[in-house]
Amino acid sequence: MDIQQTILSGVNRITQSMQSPMRLRDLIRQIRAARTAADERAVVQKECAYIRSTFREDDSLWRCRNVAKLLYIHMLGYPAHFGQLECLKLIASPRFTDKRIGYLGAMLLLDERQDVHLLVTNSLKNDLNSPTQFVVGLALCTLASICSPEMSRDLAGEVERILKTSSNPYVKKKAALAAFRIIRRVPELMEMFIPATRSLLSEKNHGILITAIVLVHEMCERSPDTLSYFRKSVPQLVRILKNLILSGYSPEHDVCGVSDPFLQVKILRLLRLLGRNDVECSEAMNDILAQVATNTETAKNVGNAILYEAVLTIMDIKSESGLRVLGVNILGRFLLNTDKNIRYVALTTLYRTVQADYQAVQRHKNTIVDCLKDPDVSIRRRALDLCFALINSQNIEFMTRELLVFLATAEPEFAQSCSCNLFLAAEAYAPTKRWHVETMIKALTLAGNHVNDDIVGSLIQLLSACQENSLYAFAVRRLWWEMSRIDPPSEVSAYQPLCQVACWTIGEFGDLLLQSAENMELGEGLKDFQPVKESDVIGFFEQWLLFNTQLNVATRSYALLSMEKLSVRFSQESTNRIKCAIDSLSSSVHIELQQRASEFAALFSRHDTLRPALLERMPPMEVKTLIKAQPPQAQEGLVGNHKQVEITTANLNNNGDGVGVDNLLDLLVGGDDVIDMPPRATQVPQAATDNKIISNSNNNTGDALFDLLGDLAGIDSLSTPVPPSSAPVAFLGDSLIISDDTQNPKNSISALVNSATPKSSTAPMQTIPAMDVDGLHITMDYPQKVPVGQQVTFVVHMKNVGGVSISDVLFQVAVPKSFQLEMLPPSGNTLQPNLGRIEQIVKVSPPASQTKLRMRLRLSYTKGEEKTVQQGEVNAFPGLW
């Protein structure tokens, strides 16, 4: 019995292994028959397990079929990388079927990152020398699709050989495109292909011609020398194009009555590159371009594709003016075409040619504006870009009116760019100040919260700088009207930029708001403007702004400041009401509001005599335009230039000095950054890491942020090692400290210390030094192990190692914009002498993509009588993420 069973099981095993695996179409059928995703997964997993086992057994008979199945499974989104090596084995097989599937698999499963490339390179090299044209073709196709730089270098010679010696068009055209991909990957390899390429242009075969032209285009784009070399070929190209147009019907290359549009378009594109900035070449192609532009059939998409390319060429080269007019007219016709695709192309092209032929494009203004109403987002986006490109001082009022209509219904993604561009355009072309102010207020109202932060600042600045009482009065009414009319008023949180500007303006010019509205033109829609009562304004502030937790803190701070200012503009009765409101806000849960409210409350009590003087109108600000984007300056600091980093401060920049206006405005500065500094470790020998701390005592809060840049510029220019000096000695781990306590940061660097890190080796926390200046020792603790992508909690320890008490300590952190920062309130704001401590928790969440965390630190405090601000940076967090 035993023997019999053994024999039976043995036979079973043999028949099983001889059984052919499931066929590809059976697998596809099974997968398609699966009713649920789970069923499908089960089928796929079973088959994958089977395929894996055959791969392990190295079963070469069915390898091809199994890889094909795997490719299908891969397309469904399942992992299939375990088939990579099998593809290579197939490629190495002598059978064509194997090679065909193997190369297909290689193209799908490998990309240029894979390290199996060396193996592919060898197989490719063999196959490029194969006597069978189709094997060579497969190899060239694969090379073009997955070539890495190394592969390109190894195989460029083979490709060049085929290009030069082969007489087979099938192989030649593929070699030309393989060369094109190789040059794209490794531009240095271009040189070797030039001679072979030139001769390709005299071939008759369209496949060779089109690929050769693509190759030439790539070469000319990469090198000016090659460009001028191929300028000699312009007559030849013109001849090819002419033959295409004039030769009669050729069934092989005809598309809807147009002779080889693919080739025509590529020639036109190459002519564009060759004729750009070259009068002689441009002249040589003038006639043929005119012919293409007039003779091409426009009933079908093919014809329009050629015309489109021809117009681009006409506009880009030094063509005759008559030809350019013809070009713009073609685009004008495109714009009226019923086919959306053609209209889209017209808008794109007009946008590209608007610089060259401004007036000609202007003629189509109305049609373009109409496209803003198109239901198709692609067309709207193009039309919007073009509209802004067309705005000038003559049409600004018309265009703005249309754009405001567009803004009223625009999606958020458009609202932001549209409002931003409207502000820029208005700044450049506003006919009058009043129009400018009015338009900006309208845009602000329509765009809601989809407004860049800097716009609020620049609008306030614009208002402040206009210095006309009638305009102030107009603006304050208009803003009040827009804000108070938000319906329902609880929606104010959707209009925060408007509220911010309105608050500021009402705060400054509240007295003008109350004056009778007679003989004042308020503009459209404001005719029924009702006289405003003090109680209305205060009521609105109390009900919707000051205590509205849906508003962000910045908006509420604007409202608070505004109220404080109104206390000297409104009557005594109202002032009492304001005082009550501010008092109740001084217990706000938001520490910055609380602090500010407390300070304002103090103005009512202890320093009541100073209040009127302190709360006078601000002096008019100096206008800085958004267009010029000058670096913001200390006192006004309104124009934040929006780079990629935002200063995220949990606290308003409050230094306890009660000068609220400047502080509030400081908040707006926000945008500047120095995150992209190159490490300067090489210039300072002792520096071991790129942790840099630059501190700078400076009494001017606003300045400090920007002085940081100046400091670094100063350090840059130092080439000699800096001698350590006696000034504040810091005990810091491998960090470079440059401390500077004079007013001129550019010239003096007083301390440079490099010592060992006091690392606690057993604790799970890592400690790094953050700042060490002026007797203040600040370190940060963070967990040694944080999972990638997880929020990390820093504990900031501030320690006073000096003998003088330090008060009003305010520690601020900025991180790159992609990170999220949360700062919890500190344990106190006073550091007693001799090891007084403050702790503060800072939480940072990283973005999805792996980005290095950097921090910019700012510390302000009062030591003795002197207020000081220190700055620092931490650029390395060892072991984090």
Add this chain to the structure above:
Amino acid sequence: MQFMLLFSRQGKLRLQKWYTAHPDKTKKKITRELVTTILTRKPKMCSFLEWRDLKVVYKRYASLYFCCAIEQTDNELLTLEIIHRYVELLDKYFGSVCELDIIFNFEKAYFILDELLLGGEVQETSKKTVLKAIAAQDLLQEDEQVEQGIQD
């Protein structure tokens, strides 16, 4: 051209051809996002889409969407012609092609595409030449199968 995708009205991927290297994860993400964006567009809208920094050209043929991502300087209208040419080739090869042909013979669809485009550029503008090359290669395969007596 950066890549070409074929997907069904249900959003199922039927063919993908990448001419630039991306990790698998990125490819999946791009595919998913593009498929959803395109499927939500209405039939009357234009065939072009600006998506991230890519220009996407798509066209629907029966139940299949053909979608190409092209460079900023490429001709959108001509890309539509390339898509159309590919559809014509499939049609000729399979004889009035339908989605099922492409599902069950996806490798053939790839082979045809590889004879039309190479490295993302058109390599052959003659339909006849492309079909002849495919037929010759199929014949080569058949000969081998007869030789080895394997039915696949």
